[in-house]
Structures are given as structure tokens and as C-alpha cells.
Amino acid sequence: MSRFKRFTRSIISGYLLLGANVVYTFASVPLVLVYLSKKEIGLWGVVTQIVGYLVWIDLGMAGSISRILIDHKDRPEEGTYGSIYQDGRACARRSGVIIAIAGAVVCLGLPGCSMCGGLSASIPDSHRGTLWNSRAPFVGRMFNHVLQAHQRYDAINYSQVGGLVLNLGVMWLGFGKGWGLYSLLAGYSASTVFTTLFTLAAAIRLKLLPSGSGWGSANARTFGELFAYGRENSADNSTFSHLHAARC
Numbered sequence: 209m210s211r212f213k214r215f216t217r218s219i220i221s222g223y224l225l226l227g228a229n230v231v232y233t234f235a236s237v238p239l240v241l242v243y244l245s246k247k248e249i250g251l252w253g254v255v256t257q258i259v260g261y262l263v264w265i266d267l268g269m270a271g272s273i274s275r276i277l278i279d280h281k282d283r284p285e286e287g288t289y290g291s292i293y294q295d296g297r298a299c300a301r302r303s304g305v306i307i308a309i310a311g312a313v314v315c316l317g318l319p320g321c322s323m324c325g326g327l328s329a330s331i332p333d334s335h336r337g338t339l340w341n342s343r344a345p346f347v348g349r350m351f352n353h354v355l356q357a358h359q360r361y362d363a364i365n366y367s368q369v370g371g372l373v374l375n376l377g378v379m380w381l382g383f384g385k386g387w388g389l390y391s392l393l394a395g396y397s398a399s400t401v402f403t404t405l406f407t408l409a410a411a412i413r414l415k416l417l418p419s420g421s422g423w424g425s426a427n428a429r430t431f432g433e434l435f436a437y438g439r440e441n442s443a444d445n446s447t448f449s450h451l452h453a454a455r456c
Contacts, residue, residue: 214359221365228369232376243383243391252392269299272434273350277357284422291424293417295431297350348404351411358416367406371399 240249273296280289355363375395382391411417418424 217362287424290418351407375399
């Protein structure tokens with residue numbers, strides 16, 4: 209596929225995703241307000257913020273994987289492309305384990321504390337299970353990195369559109385069955401599984417994954433390249449954030 213076609217498809221799918229986000233927001237917010245209490249909405253907001261902070265534990269590795277893959281995607285037979293893929297997958301697994309452990313620690317400690325002063329009462333016992341089960345899964349990100357490296361943003365956008373539709377449908381079904389806060393978790397989980405399988409299928413169909421001798425092997429050199437780029441990228445983002453905060 210030509211670069212122009214990829215660009216056109218990315219633009220069209222991007223607007224489709226934007227529209228899906230608007231529809232999802234306008235449909236989900238009234239559902240949440242109808243079926244959940246103020247305390248439940250506040251609890252989910254706190255959990256969402258905690259998960260957002262935990263994702264930063266990857267130290268910029270997520271951005272470096274797709275960037276370094278771009279440098280080697282046109283020579284997959286050399287094995288470096290496959291080595292970076294395997295190192296990136298290993299990094300994702302390790303980050304997932306660290307995030308799971310950190311999430312477990314937070315989930316054990318947070319219920320006994322008042323929620324940063326936002327709510328006067330501690331988290332009710334009936335909702336502690338919801339908090340425990342709200343750790344975001346850290347799987348399937350490698351397929352996104354591969355698609356990004358080959359400029360197939362259209363496939364990523366379509367996966368997210370489908371994920372939003374499924375999220376809304378499962379959440380609505382859960383509310384109807386009286387699942388309460390677990391409806392939000394079920395919708396998010398279903399969306400995550402769908403987007404992971406969709407991007408995997410897209411990467412296989414487009415033959416973007418390493419094959420044969422091109423798989424290479426995980427090694428210290430490629431890992432060092434990924435880590436160095438991720439560290440520099442994180443430092444640049446941190447410096448920009450501090451400068452922006454100072455100006456404000």
C-alpha cells in the first residue's frame with residue numbers, strides 16, 4: 209500500500225474514532241449517573257487516576273519500542289527487527305508484573321484511607337473488591353507498536369472504535385443486570401480483549417510480525433537501545449512538563 213493510501217486511511221479512521229468517542233461519552237455519562245451513586249462514581253474516578261499513574265512505570269519504554277522498530281522494519285531478514293520485538297515483549301511482561309504488584313500494594317493500602325480528602329468516608333467494604341479488581345491489564349501492546357512502526361494507524365483506530373462500541377454494550381448490559389461498579393470493569397475488560405485480538409489479527413494479516421530466521425533473539429544490545437531511547441524520551445517529557453508548569 210502506498211504512503212498516500214495509508215495516510216488517507218489513517219485520517220478517515222481517525223475522524224471515525226473521534227466520532228465514536230463523542231458518541232461513547234454522550235451515551236456512557238448518562239448511564240453512569242443513572243445507575244451509580246455519587247460515592248461509586250467518586251471511587252471509580254480515584255481508581256482511574258491511580259491506574260493512570262501506574263502506567264508511567266514503564267519509564268518511556270512503550271514509546272521507544274515502536275520508534276526503534278521503525279529503524280529496522282525494512283530489513284526484517286537481518287534479525288534485529290525480531291530481536292527488538294522480543295525485547296519489547298519481554299519489557300511489556302516485566303512492566304505488567306511490576307504494575308500488578310504496585311497495584312496490589314495500592315489496593316491493599318488505599319481502602320483504609322480517606323480518598324485524598326475528596327470524600328469524607330473511607331471506601332465501603334462492599335466496594336473494596338471493585339478496587340482490587342480494577343488493575344488495568346498490561347497485555348497486547350506489542351501489536352500496537354508493530355502497527356505504529358508500519359504506519360498502520362487505521363488498524364489501531366478501527367480496533368479502538370470496536371472497543372468503544374463493545375465497552376458501551378457490555379457496560380449497559382451490566383448495569384441492566386445490577387452489576388453496579390463491576391459493569392464499568394466488565395466493559396473495560398471486554399474492550400481490552402477485543403482491541404488486543406483485533407490488532408493481533410491485523411498484524412498477522414498484514415504480515416508485520418517477524419518470521420523464520422527474522423525472529424532473532426532478545427539480547428542486551430537491543431534492550432540497551434530501547435532503554436536508552438526510553439530514558440531520554442522520559443527525561444525530555446519531564447523537562448517540558450516542568451518548564452510548562454513554571455510558565456503557568
